[in-house]
Amino acid sequence: MIGLDLVVGGGGFIGSHVVEGLLAEGRQVRVLDDFSTGHAHNLDGLDCQVMEGDAAEESTARAAAADVERIFHLGARPSVPWSFEFPELAEQANYQTTLSLIAAAQHHGIRRLVFSSSSAIYGDAPKLPKAENMQPAPQSPYAEHKLQGEVALAAAAKDFGLESVSLRYFNVFGPRQDPSSPYSGVISLFARWLHEGKNPTFYGDGLQTRDFVFVKDVVRANLAAASVPLSTPARILNIGCGRSVSILDLWATLCRVAGKETGEPHFLPARQGDVRHSCASIARAQQELGFQPQFTLEQGLALTLGFPQP
Numbered sequence: 583m584i585g586l587d588l589v590v591g592g593g594g595f596i597g598s599h600v601v602e603g604l605l606a607e608g609r610q611v612r613v614l615d616d617f618s619t620g621h622a623h624n625l626d627g628l629d630c631q632v633m634e635g636d637a638a639e640e641s642t643a644r645a646a647a648a649d650v651e652r653i654f655h656l657g658a659r660p661s662v663p664w665s666f667e668f669p670e671l672a673e674q675a676n677y678q679t680t681l682s683l684i685a686a687a688q689h690h691g692i693r694r695l696v697f698s699s700s701s702a703i704y705g706d707a708p709k710l711p712k713a714e715n716m717q718p719a720p721q722s723p724y725a726e727h728k729l730q731g732e733v734a735l736a737a738a739a740k741d742f743g744l745e746s747v748s749l750r751y752f753n754v755f756g757p758r759q760d761p762s763s764p765y766s767g768v769i770s771l772f773a774r775w776l777h778e779g780k781n782p783t784f785y786g787d788g789l790q791t792r793d794f795v796f797v798k799d800v801v802r803a804n805l806a807a808a809s810v811p812l813s814t815p816a817r818i819l820n821i822g823c824g825r826s827v828s829i830l831d832l833w834a835t836l837c838r839v840a841g842k843e844t845g846e847p848h849f850l851p852a853r854q855g856d857v858r859h860s861c862a863s864i865a866r867a868q869q870e871l872g873f874q875p876q877f878t879l880e881q882g883l884a885l886t887l888g889f890p891q892p
């Protein structure tokens with residue numbers, strides 16, 4: 583009998599790639615998604631069960647988790663501005679979902695949960711690279727809710743032995759990403775400018791840096807996190823490339839990949855609250871998951887551009 587996995591948020595950008603990865607491993611997959619930011623069409627052609635519902639509701643989470651061996655929890659509203667605007671709704675989507683899934687795991691005796699956490703937990707502490715043992719400094723309800731989720735998972739490990747891995751993603755990019763995503767929306771935007779032959783516009787000097795990681799590498803991290811033996815029952819691991827690139831360099835790389843000129847740049851005032859630099863230490867994920875990104879930025883961009891842009 584092939585094991586069944588639950589992918590919460592499986593209709594989303596990263597979630598749909600996780601579904602694909604699990605199916606390729608021969609697993610059975612059930613998706614629970616309320617399609618608030620995800621899309622049913624992201625699952626076209628994928629042989630999985632789909633339940634439409636809100637994972638924050640305990641009864642829904644419990645029903646979705648029946649007969650499941652492992653839970654991949656990617657369900658969230660991944661928007662910092664939205665979490666400021668609607669903090670209560672954000673708490674439901676970004677924290678209550680985690681609590682409901684923990685309760686469902688306890689009810690069904692599910693052994694392991696892989697949680698999509700976020701590098702937003704580090705805030706803009708200047709120290710680089712960001713390592714998991716740094717003091718969290720969440721600066722938004724979104725980041726706060728992700729941190730609370732990690733804390734709840736640590737408590738669940740103590741209370742009833744739930745094994746969990748919280749993966750703190752940096753800037754994930756790839757096909758099917760939402761162009762308005764605060765993490766990697768810039769890539770969709772740049773791709774659109776390239777397509778329309780526009781010159782680029784940058785906030786600030788364009789020298790702010792980000793750690794972009796291709797979605798297929800994030801899938802590999804999820805699959806490993808669900809199966810490797812854990813050194814302690816509630817692990818927290820950064821998932822990035824371990825290298826950062828400036829936004830100006832990102833534009834230049836994208837132009838190179840597309841075989842286009844970079845054009846005359848236009849600079850706008852820096853956006854308030856923008857983190858200046860971000861880069862992950864991935865030493866812990868390397869050690870615990872054998873995680874090593876396999877896609878270069880160029881390869882990932884070429885694969886991303888090969889798909890129709892939204």
Ligand SMILES: NC(=O)c1ccc[n+]([C@@H]2O[C@H](COP(=O)([O-])OP(=O)(O)OC[C@H]3O[C@@H](n4cnc5c(N)ncnc54)[C@H](O)[C@@H]3O)[C@@H](O)[C@H]2O)c1
Pocket residue numbers: 590591592593594595596597614615616617618619620621635636637638655656657658659660674675679698699700701750751752753754755760763765766
């Ligand atoms: N994209 C990134 O770079 C990035 C970085 C850090 C963390 N993350 C986290 O990774 C996960 C996936 O992000 P993504 O970029 O694929 O975003 P996404 O918006 O494409 O995916 C989130 C999915 O969760 C679903 N969802 C939201 N609330 C739900 C609820 N209450 N019940 C059931 N489903 C619900 C949405 O409909 C969507 O399908 C999120 O948890 C996000 O916070 C993403």
